[in-house]
Amino acid sequence: MSTSDSDTRGAFPAVAVIDADGIMIGWTRSAEDLTGYPAAAILGRPVTTLLLPGADPGWRPGNGAGLVELRRRDGGRIVVRAEVAPLATARAGESWLVSAIPAADDLSGRTGSLLEALISHFPVAMAIWDKDLRCVWLNAAAANLEDVFPHYRIGRSLADPIPGTDTEAAKEAMRRVLADGAPMIDREARWSAPDGSQERMLSTSLFRLEGMEGRPLGVCSLALDISHSRARDRLALLREASIRIGSTLDVGRTAQELADLAVPVLADYVTVDLSEATLPDAEPLQRLAATEVSVPVFRRAGVASVHDGIPESLWPIGAAVFVPPDSPFTKVLASRRPHFEAVLDTSPGSWLGQDPDRARIIHGTGMHTLIIVPLEARGDILGVAVFVRNANPAAFTRDDLLLAEELVARAALSLDNARRYTRERNTALALQRDLLPRHLSGGAAVEVASRYLPSDVHEGVGGDWYDAIRLPGARIALVVGDVTGHGINAAATMGRLRTAVRTLSYLGLDPHELLAHLDRLVVEDSCGDLDAAGATCLYAIYDPATRRCTMAAAGHPPPAVVSPSGEVTFPPLPSGTPIGLGLGAFESHDLHLDAGTVLALYTDGLIETRQADLDAGMARLGTALAGAAALPTLEGLCAAVVGAIVGDGPAEDDVALLMARTRA
Known part of the structure; x- marks a missing residue:
């Protein structure tokens, strides 16, 4: 009866018997498939035949189980999990029964279907690399990263050159872990596909695999894809804000930069409304008609939305923005504190009852969560920034509020600088033209x-x-x-x-x-x-x-x-x-x-x-x-x-x- 190598390994462990002197006295077909040695070539020879050079020639197996690196007949190496138990035979008295399976198979077959399913579907990319930095096992999450990191393939070594892929840092890290045994935790690395089609940021940890004698056998790598980490997105947004907001000393452009930057990372709809003191060239708001339920307080300076045509906005850029006297907008101006509604109150008894136009837009576009932050710089209130979600079903959190406040604080300083510059420039220009x-x-x-x-x-x-x-x-x-x-x-x-x-x-x-x-x-x-x-x-x-x-x-x-x-x-x-x-x-x-x-x-x-x-x-x-x-x-x-x-x-x-x- 013949069985293929892969089928034999997957179905039966390799079994051997070693006498008290370390001589091989029993050998199975599975052992032959695993090591490449037929029974005639291994029986009667010392067990050190299967061990790597430098191993203790007086090796004696002991009770228990562990990882061992064996030498195959073709010169290759294989890491196995060996279980050793005492055995009494008529020929040699006390002997040892050894069963072994490849370490990769042990991760699934020997530990049961539950662990196999867990590891296979584990979202962290797991791989095992031998001492030559060759991949000998990997789970599904690692296989899915092969487009970005082509060395995630069984049999492929980090030393194999692949155009567009640089593995020098990974090789150096693995060799260091193999040498000193100290694990490397949470090392961030950026990987890009050779064709540039995608890029990933991975958090990688490395651990040394050791045999029963403490001999290093290889490295286990764990890689977590943090490309779309929420914390990373927030840091990237603040980094982008420091570069983009205030790139010019133009008030209107700075306000629009804030709105554009916050959509869609933080909100689905953002407006930046400024007071007339911040826009000195605009028509005074006092000249516009006010009512008991609608007062012109701001002018729209910036607006952005995830929806084409910005259906949420009642006013275009430059238009006067009217608000009810008793509304979150006026309260933010008076208190200089932000307004936060994780769940926007749209009931008839809310402030929206005095603002039917806003209520119609809010209900029509599905706005459900709201943040209003004052634009304050050097003791002056310049206006307000409004953040809304309607396409994103998630409500704003306190962390979102902190992020909005940080963005607005940076934008407010840039707006104030632009306002001061515009005011001084207009004054100088008027003086110069008069002269x-x-x-x-x-x-x-x-x-x-x-x-x-x-x-x-x-x-x-x-x-x-x-x-x-x-x-x-x-x-x-x-x-x-x-x-x-x-x-x-x-x-x-x-x-x-x-x-x-x-x-x-x-x-x-x-x-x-x-x-x-x-x-x-x-x-x-x-x-x-x-x-x-x-x-x-x-x-x-x-x-x-x-x-x-x-x-x-x-x-x-x-x-x-x-x-x-x-x-x-x-x-x-x-x-x-x-x-x-x-x-x-x-x-x-x-x-x-x-x-x-x-x-x-x-x-x-x-x-x-x-x-x-x-x-x-x-x-x-x-x-x-x-x-x-x-x-x-x-x-x-x-x-x-x-x-x-x-x-x-x-x-x-x-x-x-x-x-x-x-x-x-």
């Missing part, structure tokens, strides 16, 4: 046009300015300048410099003399703090009678000159030192301008970017001027140049452009 000339006139000498573009960078509006000053004798002074820094201080300094230049212009000074006087005034006014009042400036005087244009620069780029034929040049003007250094090193330069010549004065914001220096920017300006020189109006030329260089997006720095075309 710039409202109506430029070149008189009989030149036709003038100008453009001013405030920057949209975080530093805020700067101190660029331009002016056209009519002088005696039909002459005209053209000036453009750029104050160091941004914000209100820069705008105020710009106003003082513009006034000083206008005053000095009426003294009839040459350009280099005017800049020297301006430099001394700024040094005296700055009280030694030169950086706070530093500026660059280009000043030119054009006399239509002689067609001579005299100019001087204080650390400023030269003007562009467009001839009537369309040729663009940049005169070699001495650059001079910036205003505020007190050096007074300025020189005047004369040009002859034919009738119809265009003179373009500009600040460095027009030509300098993070990717290109001034020379490259001047080349771009020359190309833009040459391409638009044929336009009939100076306003059109001015707009075309700014559009070609800056485009539709925001400028990296303030841009001031002043153009003058000499009259015939």
Whole structure:
């Protein structure tokens, strides 16, 4: 009767008899299938034939059971669970009966169907690796991870190279456990499929398997998939919040970032409603009509939902949000404490009885759990954030409330920073525009046009300015300048410099003399703090009678000159030192301008970017001027140049452009 190797192992244990001297005196077919030794090749030989080199030659079996590593006839190794019992025989007196099955089979067959079912369906991936780090057994959970970790396959070693799979860390950890026997608990590892189709985060623990003599036989690995752990998702959400929320100093965008981030990880529907103090450009809510049951308190600044079209929202972005006077929203504002309803009370006696529109939406969309958190920063209440679930049947928990509070706290600081920045920028912009000339006139000498573009960078509006000053004798002074820094201080300094230049212009000074006087005034006014009042400036005087244009620069780029034929040049003007250094090193330069010549004065914001220096920017300006020189109006030329260089997006720095075309 013959039985296959796998069937024999699964059905019968390998049985052998060993006499008192350790000689094999009994052998079964199952033992032959297990080790590869037929009875004729093993009977009469010592039991050490089956043991690995280095084992104690005086080995004697004892009562009990344990794991033993055997050497097969083909040179391979196998871990078995051996049970040893004393046996009396007529031939040898006291002998030993040994039964053994592979350790992998022992995990199921020898311990019964209940344990087999438990281990097979255990959600933790279990695998056994021999001393060569070859997988000799694994359960269903480990087999399901083969797409991510291809070495989860019986017979495959961690040393087998597989493209896209790095096992160096796993090999090092297993070898360390085999060497010192100390288990490794909860080691996090990220595994990715070779084709990049999926990624898993596993928490892995390793334990050494030992035989009856304490000899290491292999390693048992336990791997728990924590890719979608709730705690991990919360940490990832907070990590993402620190990166995404407040990425710009824009109030509306920051509010929307909070709403987008919380859906669907925390809630199915989120709104961010802000007070009018946080949105200074919005229409005052006091102008809107209020009733006894509906008061305009907020404006909607952010909203997100898991449902297309956001059916839960009564108001679009920017609209006024009305709330009942006696509602959780007003209570949150008054108490500065969050409102938490694990089960939303929608009964007729609740506050929703005063708000039929909200009640209709709540019942219609299935909202069942609610959190309202105040947006508070630096002692000010900026608004509220509302979190709702309707697609997710699970009610909010106290842990959800803590997570919502943490998200809102981070968003509130970003909103306050954006609010302060917007307020200061608007103030500086208004001041700067008030200080710039409202109506430029070149008189009989030149036709003038100008453009001013405030920057949209975080530093805020700067101190660029331009002016056209009519002088005696039909002459005209053209000036453009750029104050160091941004914000209100820069705008105020710009106003003082513009006034000083206008005053000095009426003294009839040459350009280099005017800049020297301006430099001394700024040094005296700055009280030694030169950086706070530093500026660059280009000043030119054009006399239509002689067609001579005299100019001087204080650390400023030269003007562009467009001839009537369309040729663009940049005169070699001495650059001079910036205003505020007190050096007074300025020189005047004369040009002859034919009738119809265009003179373009500009600040460095027009030509300098993070990717290109001034020379490259001047080349771009020359190309833009040459391409638009044929336009009939100076306003059109001015707009075309700014559009070609800056485009539709925001400028990296303030841009001031002043153009003058000499009259015939």
